[in-house]
Amino acid sequence: MTATSSLVPHPSTHTIEVRAPASSANLGSGFDAVGLALSLHTTVRATLTERPEVITNLPGVPLDETNYVYRSARLLADTAGKPLPPLRLEIESDIPLARGLGSSAAALIAGLVAANTLLGEPLTTHELLDVAAREEGHPDNVGACLLGGAIIATLDDGHVEHVHVTPPAHLGVLLVIPHFELLTSKARGVLPHTYTRADTVHALSHAALLAAALTTGRLDLLHRAMQDRLHQPHRAPLVPGLTTILNEATTHGALGAALSGAGPSVLCFYDRHDDPTPLTAFLHDVLHREHLHGTLRDLTIDPNGTTHTTPPHP
Incomplete structure (x- = not known):
């Protein structure tokens, strides 16, 4: 061999x-x-x-x-x-x-x-x-x-x-890619074994809305539809800056934000018809505040x- x-x-x-x-x-x-x-x-x-x-x-x-x-x-x-x-x-x-x-x-x-x-x-x-x-x-x-x-x-x-x-051609993706690795096994290991009824209903309703938003092109629904209680709150301690991005990205031009897979990358949707500069500046600022080394990539689907x-x- x-x-x-x-x-x-x-x-x-x-x-x-x-x-x-x-x-x-x-x-x-x-x-x-x-x-x-x-x-x-x-x-x-x-x-x-x-x-x-x-x-x-x-x-x-x-x-x-x-x-x-x-x-x-x-x-x-x-x-x-x-x-x-x-x-x-x-x-x-x-x-x-x-x-x-x-x-x-x-x-x-x-x-x-x-x-x-x-x-x-x-x-x-x-x-x-x-x-x-x-x-x-x-x-x-x-x-x-x-x-x-x-x-x-x-x-x-x-x-x-x-x-x-x-997805619509004007749906843009800004991705924060930290320079540290996070194994999926570790990210899954922090998830609880059971969830409350309220969290389960929240998950079902928001996943259904996300599916509807994607299939109909209703990009205005993404911010609410991408809200999650099943995995992102539990993984947030593993990804510095995640909570800040999830809570604040839409005030800087994002259509919605989410942890990418098990992380540590974080995805922000934006409308390519709009200027992404405020969102880009916000994401760079989060990296700076968290003392993180990382790369910001503007990707297409x-x-x-x-x-x-x-x-x-x-």
Whole structure:
């Protein structure tokens, strides 16, 4: 088995290139049910070869068959009941790891789609979504990553039911990406095991309003619809500045704000018809006040989801 960390072109007539977007899950009240595809991407070039090989620009990830993209490809083959031939995987990504931006979902979907394509597409898109959601445990990140736009979904008995939404083109996304990692397991570990009846009713009503706002384009409803009591208040101590952004961002031009996935990134929606300067200045000020190092990114919503092409020979 060979592993290397430098990217080298590898000509082959059996190569597929897969591009999978980042995603932001929950959007506040849509806990484990709502996801949004964003314009950061993981790109995987998979080539049928004589021996397994993994090369990547990502630090600290396995460079052998235990790599998550490779394991995802094997999961697809096992699910389809087909043998997986040896693969050379070239993996590049601009999705920050452990930041609540669906890096694991992008790796999972990229591996599934690459293997499915190379094996003659034995699984349909919906079957791919089912496999990915079962593996992740929820359909929000993987659904948005696979399909693009926004997704509202449930996972019942191993199968996903979903509504795919194309948000308005003028819905902008400002993202605060702190320079520290937050593992999903830690963020989930602080959640309570039970909730009050009042919090449950609050969650149901606001998640329903969020779904309605997204499907009808009622961006004026986002601020109220994204209000949450299930996870964000409990995760706030792990993310300095989160409470301030959730409480004050709309007074500086945001349409709504939410912790992105399990965090620590924080998402703010805004209308691209409006000047984002006051919102940008507010977010920079929060980082400064909290003595946080971080990056502010103005992203678009990825409308295409995961795509695959056959690259030309170099």
